[in-house]
Amino acid sequence: MKELENWLRKHPSVRTIRVAAADLNGQARGKRIPARFAENVIRNGTRFPMSVMNLDIWGEDIDDSPLVFDQGDEDGILRPTERGFMPMPWLENPSALLPIWMFREDGSPYEGDPRHALRRVIEGFKARGLTPVVATELEFFLIDDSGRKLQVPPSPRSGKRRKAAETMSIRALDAFDTFFTDLYDACEAMDIPADTAISETGLGQFEINMMHQEDALRAADDAWLFKLLVKGLARRHGFAASFMAKPYAEYSGSGLHTHFSLIDEQGRNVFDNGGPEGTALMRHAIAGSLDAMHDAALVFAPHANSYARLVPDAHAPTTICWGYENRTVALRVPSGSHAARRIEHRVAGGDVNPYLMLAAILGGALNGIIDGVEPPPHVTGNAYAIEGLRRLPATWAEAIDAFEHSPQMARIFPAELIRNYVQTKRQELHYMAELTEDEQTELYLDTV
Numbered sequence: 001m002k003e004l005e006n007w008l009r010k011h012p013s014v015r016t017i018r019v020a021a022a023d024l025n026g027q028a029r030g031k032r033i034p035a036r037f038a039e040n041v042i043r044n045g046t047r048f049p050m051s052v053m054n055l056d057i058w059g060e061d062i063d064d065s066p067l068v069f070d071q072g073d074e075d076g077i078l079r080p081t082e083r084g085f086m087p088m089p090w091l092e093n094p095s096a097l098l099p100i101w102m103f104r105e106d107g108s109p110y111e112g113d114p115r116h117a118l119r120r121v122i123e124g125f126k127a128r129g130l131t132p133v134v135a136t137e138l139e140f141f142l143i144d145d146s147g148r149k150l151q152v153p154p155s156p157r158s159g160k161r162r163k164a165a166e167t168m169s170i171r172a173l174d175a176f177d178t179f180f181t182d183l184y185d186a187c188e189a190m191d192i193p194a195d196t197a198i199s200e201t202g203l204g205q206f207e208i209n210m211m212h213q214e215d216a217l218r219a220a221d222d223a224w225l226f227k228l229l230v231k232g233l234a235r236r237h238g239f240a241a242s243f244m245a246k247p248y249a250e251y252s253g254s255g256l257h258t259h260f261s262l263i264d265e266q267g268r269n270v271f272d273n274g275g276p277e278g279t280a281l282m283r284h285a286i287a288g289s290l291d292a293m294h295d296a297a298l299v300f301a302p303h304a305n306s307y308a309r310l311v312p313d314a315h316a317p318t319t320i321c322w323g324y325e326n327r328t329v330a331l332r333v334p335s336g337s338h339a340a341r342r343i344e345h346r347v348a349g350g351d352v353n354p355y356l357m358l359a360a361i362l363g364g365a366l367n368g369i370i371d372g373v374e375p376p377p378h379v380t381g382n383a384y385a386i387e388g389l390r391r392l393p394a395t396w397a398e399a400i401d402a403f404e405h406s407p408q409m410a411r412i413f414p415a416e417l418i419r420n421y422v423q424t425k426r427q428e429l430h431y432m433a434e435l436t437e438d439e440q441t442e443l444y445l446d447t448v
Contacts, residue, residue, distance in 0.1 A: 288368015
């Protein structure tokens with residue numbers, strides 16, 4: 001509490017704060033409070049209905065949710081996370097964000113909060129003397145959405161628009177140098193460990209990697225906060241930034257790839273066997289991840305547009321397989337130093353909730369380690385061309401059904417979260433059918 005109060009004293013220019021939690025769609029839900037009244041939130045938390053944590057993508061109540069009327073729309077108590085205050089560089093006026101998460105009246109975690117779902121998985125590793133080391137790679141598009149047709153914004157330097165993708169182009173990065181310079185400055189101010197930036201294979205598409213860290217909750221925080229920052233800062237620069245899975249049908253979509261390894265209590269990488277193969281424990285983690293992958297697809301591809309990305313020959317996996325140094329598979333074991341042996345999970349789109357994504361990835365790996373199962377043989381060559389491999393769900397409806405009835409998901413996620421998430425997605429599936437493709441794009445462009 002004293003650290004939070006001291007932060008405000010050290011930043012007297014901050015006039016307002018936002019307290020915000022991530023709902024099941026990863027949307028920031030919370031309140032705006034004058035800075036002079038922040039002490040009450042710091043000491044006592046704040047309250048809002050539990051139902052707010054599983055609103056649909058439009059921000060509407062879930063029609064058949066028991067949280068709304070059956071339970072009287074009761075409040076949860078939201079308390080600051082260990083992240084503390086941070087500036088909000090995308091706003092014109094000096095403001096601070098205080099991330100929060102939800103608890104019940106008796107102090108127990110609210111199981112419908114996605115951050116608590118990830119915490120629960122991390123505790124499962126901790127009970128076995130293991131700590132996940134995690135890094136994420138976030139792809140996004142810079143978009144001029146001022147007209148009827150989406151297009152890449154004109155370069156602030158040249159005034160020209162890129163007419164095609166420029167993979168790993170320094171020129172493409174330099175065209176938006178002012179934006180990226182401001183973005184890195186903002187990441188430093190918010191203590192988000194943004195590392196390398198590259199231009200990607202889509203029109204106006206870029207990727208920024210996060211540094212590896214031994215705190216998976218913080219890694220999810222970083223991804224969530226980074227998405228808020230990029231979208232807000234782009235608007236200050238006069239264009240949009242979107243993590244939508246596939247805004248352009250003719251170009252590859254945006255992924256949110258995750259690299260992870262595990263260290264023991266002595267800090268040793270338990271995936272490292274001194275060579276390229278990796279340990280038996282790594283194979284168990286791969287097997288568990290593969291086993292959970294089909295039924296977790298709703299987490300990795302949570303929206304109607306998500307399934308446009310998961311198509312053959314579009315730099316996104318479509319089959320459930322793994323391989324060494326192979327970007328056509330769902331789980332890639334990168335080459336390089338054996339001391340850094342790790343798994344790259346390549347299924348999730350940029351439109352995911354990072355807390356649910358990491359819970360599903362790490363939870364599947366943990367189940368494989370607990371069960372001691374072996375994966376199928378690794379794939380070589382083009383996985384898109386290999387027949388007989390199990391496929392990811394091809395449709396949103398299929399993914400919802402798989403998630404709802406999955407024994408694997410029941411091992412990873414609390415029953416209440418599974419119920420809430422399924423009800424949310426069924427409602428979105430129903431109402432999304434009433435929208436045209438352009439209306440869906442307009443909705444997803446800013447929200448996800």
